[in-house]
Amino acid sequence: MQMIIRSILAFLIALTATPLTIRLAQRYNLVTDPDKRKHPAHTHLGVLPRGGGFPLYLGIMLPLLPFITNKIVFFILLGATLTTVVGLLDDKYDLSPYLRFGLNIAAALIAVVGGIGIPFITNPFDTVLHLDQWVLNFSLFGNELRILWVADLAAILWIVWCMNMVNWSKGVDGQLPGFVAVAALFLGILSLRFTRHDISTEIVTLMSFVTAFAFLGFLPWNFYPQRILPGYAAGSLAGYMLAVLAILSWGKLGTLMLVLALPMTDAVLVFFRRVLRKESPFRADRRHFHHSLLDMGWSRRRIAVFYWLVSLIVGFFSLWMNSEKKMFALFLFTFILSGMVIGSFNFAKYLKRQLTESII
Numbered sequence: 174m175q176m177i178i179r180s181i182l183a184f185l186i187a188l189t190a191t192p193l194t195i196r197l198a199q200r201y202n203l204v205t206d207p208d209k210r211k212h213p214a215h216t217h218l219g220v221l222p223r224g225g226g227f228p229l230y231l232g233i234m235l236p237l238l239p240f241i242t243n244k245i246v247f248f249i250l251l252g253a254t255l256t257t258v259v260g261l262l263d264d265k266y267d268l269s270p271y272l273r274f275g276l277n278i279a280a281a282l283i284a285v286v287g288g289i290g291i292p293f294i295t296n297p298f299d300t301v302l303h304l305d306q307w308v309l310n311f312s313l314f315g316n317e318l319r320i321l322w323v324a325d326l327a328a329i330l331w332i333v334w335c336m337n338m339v340n341w342s343k344g345v346d347g348q349l350p351g352f353v354a355v356a357a358l359f360l361g362i363l364s365l366r367f368t369r370h371d372i373s374t375e376i377v378t379l380m381s382f383v384t385a386f387a388f389l390g391f392l393p394w395n396f397y398p399q400r401i402l403p404g405y406a407a408g409s410l411a412g413y414m415l416a417v418l419a420i421l422s423w424g425k426l427g428t429l430m431l432v433l434a435l436p437m438t439d440a441v442l443v444f445f446r447r448v449l450r451k452e453s454p455f456r457a458d459r460r461h462f463h464h465s466l467l468d469m470g471w472s473r474r475r476i477a478v479f480y481w482l483v484s485l486i487v488g489f490f491s492l493w494m495n496s497e498k499k500m501f502a503l504f505l506f507t508f509i510l511s512g513m514v515i516g517s518f519n520f521a522k523y524l525k526r527q528l529t530e531s532i533i
Contacts, residue, residue, distance in 0.1 A: 176379050179236040183383040187232030187390030191225070195394070195401050198222030203265055205402060221399065223264040225391060226406020230257040232387030233414065240376055248287020249380075249417050252280040256336070256413050260406020270455035274333075277409065281332035284417050290324040291331060291420060328420060335416035335429075340408030341443065342436035345463045347396035347477035349403050350388040352484040353411040356432045357385035357418065359488035364422035377421045384414045397473045427499040432488040434503065435462070435480060438510040465517040468524060 198204060199222055206220045234250060241247045259276045262268060343349035361381030364374060388411065394400050419429040430437060439462040447454050466476050487506065491499060 176375070176382060179379060180382040180386040182236045183232045184386040184390040186235055187228045187387045188393065190228035190231050191391055191394040191401060194224050194228050195222045198224045198401070221402050223402045223404040224261055224406065225395065225401050225403040226257050226260045226264075226408075226410050229387050229391050229407050229410055230254075232390055233384055233410075236383050237380060240379075243376065245288045245421075246376065246380070249284055249289070251287070252283035252417075253410060253413060255283060256280045256409050257406050260404060260409050264404040264406060270453075273405070273409075274337075274455065277333045277336050278329065280336075280409075280413060281329040281416075284332060284413075285325045285328050289328050289332075289417055289420055291327040291426070331420070331426065332413060332416040335419075336409045336412035338437055338440040339412030339415065339433070340405065341440050341461060342463070342480070343403045343408045344461060345467070345476045346399040346473045347392060348463060348480050349408060349411060350392040350395055351477055351481040352433070352436065353415065354385045354388040354392070355481060355484040355488055356415055356429060357381050357388070359432055359491065360415070360418045360422050360425060360429065361385065362492065363425050363428055364418070377418065380414075381418050381422070384418065396477065427503065428488075428491050431491045431494075431499055431503055431506065432484050434487055434506040435483045435510055438507050439463075439514055442511060442514055460518065462514045462517060465514070465520070469517060469520060 203224050204220050204222050207218065230253065233253065237246060237250060241250060255276065259273060263273060339353065361378045364377040364381055395403060415429055419425045443460055444454050446460060447456060463476050490502070494502060
């Protein structure tokens, strides 16, 4: 019953705090004006408020406050706080992407200090690679400290990757909150089967459902026609929460990668495309999958629902897959989705070229 009540509370807080955030953003000029602030990745028209991460943060934080006596929960929420503050500052002042990346690492480090780590990885042959075998022991101010440096480093890389990968898939109205809610729901369901670390199954499941319902509460305000942009805070907070929840749900990294196969494939291809073009991986552009779909004539509603459905269908099948099947499915989906993303990008370029030639 408590899980239901707190999930509904998360939904209501995000739902009611979002219009208040819209008014505050408009009052303090926390807005995006395409005529004043040029950004190649933006797809919206007109002046829209930013700061969507603030009501989402409240929707996650407030229902979980009674559980901060747990060390892991405390440090997770502390990292979420840093993530949100950095995101809101970026929404206002457009911080350097390199500064944001450094602070992403800091947020991940906070979670790791709190006890988040990846002790093992299951490979495609269903055997386990233990990452907690590599231990660094040292003394600091008379205290003996023990660091599982490979497990901790893997957790930091995973969290930072998810923060950036998820953040890149928020370019269309309703796109982000829909697939994030789906991913968090499936992590919550899977956490009922297994969990580890110094934290109960009930708390992990509760955190997953609270995250899902907070994003569902934000969705009506962000779906087409959106009245508020998610901003950097919402995207990075979403990636951060999904990453730590995947670790806590008995290391369901493979499950999250499956559920987020579409945004992950898009992020990997965009990353390598930028590197091959000798551009900074942090430099925004208009080469994401949702941009190509827009150029092909897809509506914003259709693109958002497509992202949701892919996550929902893949997540549904992941409930009955073991590690070996998940890895095979991940390779298969990545191959198929890569073909879709590359094909749509090239077809969109062809349509643009044909349109330009016809005008000339």
